[in-house]
Amino acid sequence: MTNLFEQNRNYVLGDPELEIIGDRDKLAQWRHKGMGPAFYRLGRKIIYRGADLNSWAEANRVEPVAGGQN
Template sequence: MADLFEQNRNYVLGDEELNLLGDREKLAQWRHKGVGPAFYKLGRKIIYRGADLNAWADAQRVDPSEGRT
């Protein structure tokens, strides 16, 4: 799959690109529930690595043709 996010870039809350996944509140819910992409918490700052975002997005891929016989 083509990368949705720049592999070597760090993304912080407020970066427009993160809206592709959901709004700030949705990302906070995922962090609280322990789901969603991997992240770093440095003090109060949340940081997502582009490589982690791409890996998570790729794992969410659904191929409707799989499972057909």
Template sequence: MAKLFEHDRNYLPGDPDLDLLGDRDKLTQWRHKGVGPAYYKLGRKIIYRGADLNAWADARRVDPNDDGAL
């Protein structure tokens, strides 16, 4: 599993560490489209958990050495 983010940390939009995924506008677009990482919405506040960010990133891992056997 990817360890790109601290597992037990919470991240808020605008956090520089989230720039690894995209800028604040990109994360907003993903939330609107329902395609980004899991998040909590508490009132107007958006919170990403490090564990969810790592799981989302891991699901998008591409291994160029995988022959894609079906």
């Protein structure tokens, strides 16, 4: 598994690295719907762990099918 995010780092809203999965609004929509990567809510602060982001990204990985779709 390739890590897109630093495993031992915490990311907060506004960190440019989070833009790889979605903007602030998209992340807010996912949190509201119970979707997207795991996160911590500490008061009004939202924190994503790099390990959780990598796990979520790996779970959403798509393997192309040889020869394409018919």
